[in-house]
Amino acid sequence: MHKVAVLALQGVVNFDLAIPCEVFGRARQANGAAVYDILLCGEAQTVKAGWLDLVLPWGLERLADADTVIVPGVHRPIGPPSAEVLRALRAAAGRGARLASICSGAFVLAAAGLLDGLRATTHWLATAQLAGSYPKVRVEPNVLFVDNGQVLCSAGAAAGLDLCLHMVRRDCGAAVAADVAKLSVMPLERAGGQAQFIVxxxxxxxxxxxxxxxxxxxxxxxxxxxxxxxxxxxxxxxxxxxxxxxxxxxxxxxxxxxxxxxxxxxxxxxxxxxxxxxxxxxxxxxxxxxxxxxxxxxxxxxxxxxxxxxxxxxxxxxxxxxxx
Known part of the structure; x- marks a missing residue:
């Protein structure tokens, strides 16, 4: 079974965290069997998530055997990612795992050097900051998500749904992804980019x-x-x-x-x-x-x-x- 590790850092955005859990959790084979095994993990056992405290079942060690690692956004970074988090992400990329960020999770991948020379995006409010902080990253402010093959990024909030549905479609085909989209009350594909949402x-x-x-x-x-x-x-x-x-x-x-x-x-x-x-x-x-x-x-x-x-x-x- 394809293992998806969702990395919950301090200050994680609840919505961003829920998106991959819900989308990948709803994917089913034709016989009804689950496609993905979802592993909710983090550096600390308990993390602040807005007005909630989350107790995580897994630590960073689960990134070592994950096929896909998802990095949701955080409300306000409490600090730069720790050296342990960056090492774990680099190690996952080095052995060929797929990595994806939702919203400000792109800053974590960028801090690990995993977006250098690649196309990337984040919430439209933060694209200029991402480009200024990481000049080696080719920031695209108007798209809902980008797919570089091994490394993917989405814009903010609901764009994470677009990205996760895209990954399900890439993994499982259009029929499985369409079923997940219907359950999520989402179109399988949205026209335009996040430019339509910029103020x-x-x-x-x-x-x-x-x-x-x-x-x-x-x-x-x-x-x-x-x-x-x-x-x-x-x-x-x-x-x-x-x-x-x-x-x-x-x-x-x-x-x-x-x-x-x-x-x-x-x-x-x-x-x-x-x-x-x-x-x-x-x-x-x-x-x-x-x-x-x-x-x-x-x-x-x-x-x-x-x-x-x-x-x-x-x-x-x-x-x-x-x-x-």
Missing amino acids: HQPPSTRASLQPLIEWMGERCHQPLTLEDVAAQAHLSVRTLSRRFKEQTGTTPLQWLLLARIRRAQALLEQTALSVEEISAQAGFSSAGALRQRFSAVMGTSPSGYRRAFGYGGSDGGEGSPRLS
Whole structure:
């Protein structure tokens, strides 16, 4: 069974701590068996967690045999991570364990040197601090999470759900992850990044673009242009772009691209259609355009994604875990 060690440091955020326990704890194989063994551990037996005191069943020694180590955020760091915590994290990474942070947990991974040269994120309020404190880290302030392969990071709060669902999907396939998402009352994948949650100047109070966004989603497979979308909204291109950015944190064309990528993902997971057929049904001009855009967004090719998550996988059946 895949062992997930959740590291609770002093001042841990209860919500951040609960996310991996709930998400990984709900993952089930097709026969109902649990996929993950969750180990709640820390440097001290008792840790402060907001208004609670938590008694942890395991110490740092359990990081030594964990397949995945999750570092939740803390409210206000009581101090830098201890040398023992940093050594345990480096040792886990050195033997090939997967490491992931939620919210300000990224500061712990960065302190251990595990984010040097890698993409990373944290809560939007702290991205500038992370970048200033650890200049070797490539901080991306607008994303919900980043996946570097062995090391992953999420933004704050609910973005931890996005990250953990992504890891379940990567481990077990889309069917298992979709079941967990349904139990968590969460979409399996959210569009946009945390830019949509950043506090800017108050946006325009004009009508919501939600009907337009729904219209775009229903027609994302069609060759829509920015002018087409603006005409549907009865707005100029400039006004549309400004309002769209205010309300979604992204541009209309970028939103369309991500919608098309999601459509291609679904077709790769659920059908035996060729990449050429999928490109046409997902709104791409050619199979080459799909491959280029898909790889840029997802970090893998359509065929690689299908091998990992999709139709005709080698795991022996839909919903079976792909854990080593």
